[in-house]
Amino acid sequence: MTEDVLPVLTGPVEVVGAGLIGTSIALVCRRLGLDVTLRDTSAENVRTASGLGAGRPAVPGDRPQLVVVAVPPAAIADAIVDALERTGAVVTDVGSVKAAPLEAVAARVGAPELSRYVGSHPMAGSERSGPLAASAALFDGRPWAVTPHPGAGADAVGLVEALVLECGAAPVVMDPADHDRAVARTSHLPHLAAVLVAGRLAHAPAEHLALSGQGVRDVTRVAASDPDLWRQILGSNAEAVLDLLAEVRVDLDTLMAAVESGSGDDLVEILARGNAGTAAIPGKHGGPARPTRSVFVSVPDHPGELARLFGDAGEIGVNIEDVHIDHDPGRPVGLTELVVEKGSAEHLLAALESRGWTTHR
């Protein structure tokens, strides 16, 4: 399906499940001026999302063009079946796993109803949850898998793709089972590795933990997520996850043998495969990675100093791609990292220095 023949999203859009993802989609649709109706087993979630401007409570007689199911994994199949039977709308869901819910739905509805269902999965989220964490910008530039089954109607697929594009995301059309193998590799396995590493920290001596640097923080960050949600995700993608865990178990044995025998060549081979893996991840938003360089500047830790720095960078005419502030509450000066296009770095450094900034070359 090419973009120029996509059906137009005209609404009403019904969002079932007013959590982080559902409310974020609702906010996007409201910005488009569409009528958005909200359903949630929690009346408080509906009130909160409505209060944020994400739509109105659904009432009997609503006739949605599109229903977006954004409920926890264990409730997805029931919610999809309910939406297909209750409305004549195209129905999508935003769950992390696609084959198992499809199978459950296909066993319970006829082919005409099933043709209106097209699964999808935005690669966006947060350690935070609930409608208060929602944002219309959540999906900006993110991949969003669209996973039609063979019996899905072309118009239904197109309408879901239209939603993805309106959300500012990049649709990636793939087979449901293939999607599940992909997220086992790019999401579920990384998550479980983070959990295993973090698990070894849980009862570690405080003086050991005092040596924690940025590396262990990055590796374990995702392990802070909700165990019950992840129990459901892993439970519905068990086969693909187990296949990968079995591969990792073989790699772990090889690694342990290499460390034990002191075989440098085997170790380097394993470590080099890790290098290759990080290089295989595409650029942040799916596009090619542009070469950048970091410029480090000392910035006094009080209001206005960052403003002065960015004001100077703006006058210098260099676009800042990203910023990291390494900020220590106990110290009066923070180190600010400005990420700029490689060709602009020297110019920015020299110009900032001429304005009196302390840079670190």
Added chain:
Amino acid sequence: MTEDVLPVLTGPVEVVGAGLIGTSIALVCRRLGLDVTLRDTSAENVRTASGLGAGRPAVPGDRPQLVVVAVPPAAIADAIVDALERTGAVVTDVGSVKAAPLEAVAARVGAPELSRYVGSHPMAGSERSGPLAASAALFDGRPWAVTPHPGAGADAVGLVEALVLECGAAPVVMDPADHDRAVARTSHLPHLAAVLVAGRLAHAPAEHLALSGQGVRDVTRVAASDPDLWRQILGSNAEAVLDLLAEVRVDLDTLMAAVESGSGDDLVEILARGNAGTAAIPGKHGGPARPTRSVFVSVPDHPGELARLFGDAGEIGVNIEDVHIDHDPGRPVGLTELVVEKGSAEHLLAALESRGWTTHR
């Protein structure tokens, strides 16, 4: 040793190994006005570091007060022995592993020489390497382990602590073997987990990798590091690393059994232990974590717009603790996350909105 009786670092300081860490220490010492001499098997590294203002090439007849050994792991013991025999200085090294080099040095020098050696290990670094990546701010607020052996002189320990404090880091005094167990847990295990996850990406289909989100990027980032450096690190801390890998192997088997059997309780227990582990990591700079909140603002992607945002935030009088820019080269507007103290967030949001900024609540 308490801070008020620490020996004073007066120099000269000799830095052996003008890479990222050595040159960064040299830059700090030069800022203190100390005479800094540089040694490296690479004459180019010495020239580069000198050119950065990190000191002068060492010459015969130099009489350093302190020698800092900052060479690759496999060369550390030789360099420490050489420094102890060649000079009367206190000698420290900044290697990632402490027990093995100590043992090697103790086997080759007498007790009087050995009393002048005190190992140490700054928890700072970068995926980048070499003197050009050096910065006097590299150690700001970081933990820095100081690992005296029982025969170390109190003055020698004090002088190394003085160096750590001058570098802006926080000394953490611990036994060498205990240090090695600590970094196996907080650094080497996370590294190897990242390598195993990244290894499963190396030959993955491109359409699978297209679904990569921020999670897999964070988990695998450290796996981009130099395999040869890590071969040396792991080789010299094999016992502690193997102990932990064996624990992880048991956890992995438990995890696989839980996924296979569909036992939700077992899965939740493993996932919850991961939660506990992330919570056990101390605040970024070793201090208590202050409650913060993120404020999201849309910022047009051209020079000057971030400056205007920070200028407004500065006038509003709210201190920005951290910044993340989610920037898509293909889109004209980026989403900027401003992290501020929790109590300031509402004020900042309202004030930014009144100045015409689009925020995401």
